Amino acid sequence: MVSLRWSFKYISVEEAQRIIDKLVSQPLGVEDVDISSAYRRVLAEDVVSRVDVPTHDVTHFDGYALRTSDVRGASPSSPVKLRIKGRAYPSTPRPDVIDAGEALYVTTGSWLPVNADGVLPVEAAIVREGYLEVKYAVKPGEHVIKAGSDVKRGEVILRRGSRLRGQDLTLLTLLGYGKVKVYRRPKVGVISVGDELTEDYEHVEPGKTPNGHALMICSFVERDGGVSMNMGIVRDDPEEIKEVVGKALESCDVVVTISGASKGEKDYVEGVLNELGEPGVVFHGLKIKPGRQTGFAMVGSKPIVMLPGLCHSTIVGYQVVASRVIRNMLGLVVDHEKPLKVKVAVDVKLPQPKGFKRVLFMRVESVEGELLAWPLMGESALVSIPVRAYGYVVFSEGLEEVPKGSLVDLYPLM
Known part of the structure; x- marks a missing residue:
């Protein structure tokens, strides 16, 4: 018979989060994933650049690469003519070479030719019969992106514990990474408790309530980086709750229950968790409103979060407790999502x-x-x-x- 005694005692949010950080302190494990699947995954190691970015001097604009010493004295009244040697594109596999008195047409991102040190933008170019007329001096380095000016080889560019963003994936490809080491995503079992709940959302009978909270919490789990597993509805029956939570603990890394966590006559969840294993319920009650009936338990090494059933309380309890559990299990250290x-x-x-x-x-x-x-x-x-x-x-x-x-x-x- 499941005990109906409660250990309900309010503690501060800060104390609750210190307890969580102590009991859930290690990421689950490491796995290699393709860059194409790495969005919002959490890095398990620092990312060190294997190359300079760019790997070589490249052009910043469409135009004509040239030797700036050739056009040092150029002016509208005394233009300098350069022979156009050819054309280069980003797909050109190796740099061309220009000599004194020559220029090369280039597009943005092309190799800068050997001996060239500046680019005349195409908008300022005058071309006649295979020659470029330059009417002003081009400074050394003008419209040129130098090798290693973006990222230098050996530089730590992303830190362990960072959640990968779309722009990070772009840079990783430039650094030569096809795969990255990330922490495994925790599997989070979501269990809804209540005789009144139904998953027939289109035909809700009297005395029934749609189980929409489970969909909400599963979406929050996915948002935070976990893998949500909707375990369905459990009746207000302690033995049934015990069976379903026990099965969830076998297949999941974290279990979240919704409702059945207050002090009413059908609130069996705390008693069930205390019977499933040690240490059982660690705290039940937070000094925050809404969300004050939120609780936290451990069965062996598996965390269980008890969420209240009223919508605002469910959300706040998840944000304060469950989200922190998931982020700790993900190894999340650097979070770009600020208030x-x-x-x-x-x-x-x-x-x-x-x-x-x-x-x-x-x-x-x-x-x-x-x-x-x-x-x-x-x-x-x-x-x-x-x-x-x-x-x-x-x-x-x-x-x-x-x-x-x-x-x-x-x-x-x-």
Whole structure:
């Protein structure tokens, strides 16, 4: 028989995250992936450039490569004529050679010819009968990209723990990487608990509620870099919950439960987790609202996150606890996704309790070049509020009011 005793005790978000960082501190493992599949994966090693980028001097514009010493005295009244030797393109496999009195037509990204040290843009070129007329001096290095000016061979260009972006993939190809070492993505099993839930979204019978929270949490898992595994709906039955969570622990790296985590007569999840293995529930209750019923457990080395069932609480609990677990398992150290600085557009009176962090979902608009945010107030069950919000703001404990014009950190909710 599953125990119905709860270890519900509120702790600060900071303490909860310290506990998570201590218990979930190591990435899962390393694997090689093709560059074509590496977007948003987390690097498992520093990326060191194998070559100079560019590998050789290249032209920055379409035009004519020349020896700047040949046109040092060029002017509109005394133009210099150079014989056009030929043409070169980025596909040309090796650099041509020009001698005194010669020029070579080049397109952007072409090898700079041997002996050339500048480029006359095509817009300034006058060509007559195979000769280029130059009416002004071209400076050494003008419109030339020098070898190694972008990246030098041996330079550390991307750090371990960085999430790869699209622009990173472009550079990796230039550095000679066809594969990269990344941390394995954690498999996250998502279990929805409740007799009232249904996955028949088109024909919802009386007494039933669509299981949309599972779709939301699975999408958050994918956004954060995990592999979501929707384990379906479990009835409010402790033995059934125990069986499904136990199976999820066998196939997944992390388990997230939704609902059944409060202190009602059908809230069995905590008792089940304590029976599945040591150490069981580590904390249950956070000093943040919404989201205060969120909990965290460990069964052996496997983390389990207990999320509340009301929409706002589900989101906040995921963002504060589950997202951190996944990011730790991914080895994420360098995160380019920072909060936005926005100004509160109106005076805001924060809801109780005062000793808790308070989370408000915010609508954001750009007004005369400034990002302004309006709070969207309402009960935690109202799904349209986070839909209409651009993101959310976490306000510190002790605050009662936030004056209009205050600068705050807004976390986009994508």
